[in-house]
Amino acid sequence: MKIQPLYDRVLLKRIEEQEVKRGNIIIPDTAKEKPQEAEVIEVGKGRVNEDGKVVPLTVKKGDRVLIGKYSGTEVTIDGVEHVIVREDEILAVITK
Secondary structure, eight states, X not given: OOOOOOTTEEEEEEOOOOOOOOTTOOOOGGGSOOXXXXXXXXXXXXXEOTTSOEEOOSOOTXXXXXXXXXXXXXXXXXXXXXXXXXXXXXXXXXXX
16 A cells, blocks of 8 residues: 655654563563654655745655654554654654
8 A cells, every 4th residue: 555645744664672681571562662763654745834835854765763752643554553743743863
């Protein structure tokens, strides 16, 4: 299924952190915090300013970004969980 976010919205897929096991303690999924790092899957065309012109988004497909723990709206697409956020909810772009 192809999803195209509207305006200044961005479709993200959270990047799961690597599990570090210490001893025999198992932490259930319900007790784990949501990862704040995500990959940009799709972006909208941009936001419309007061003059009616479209301002393109700063982030692009494939970027790695940081978002708040409870940002956006969670959606399931083809059995995979994604998050749709506005561009202003993205905290930072990660570069290596």
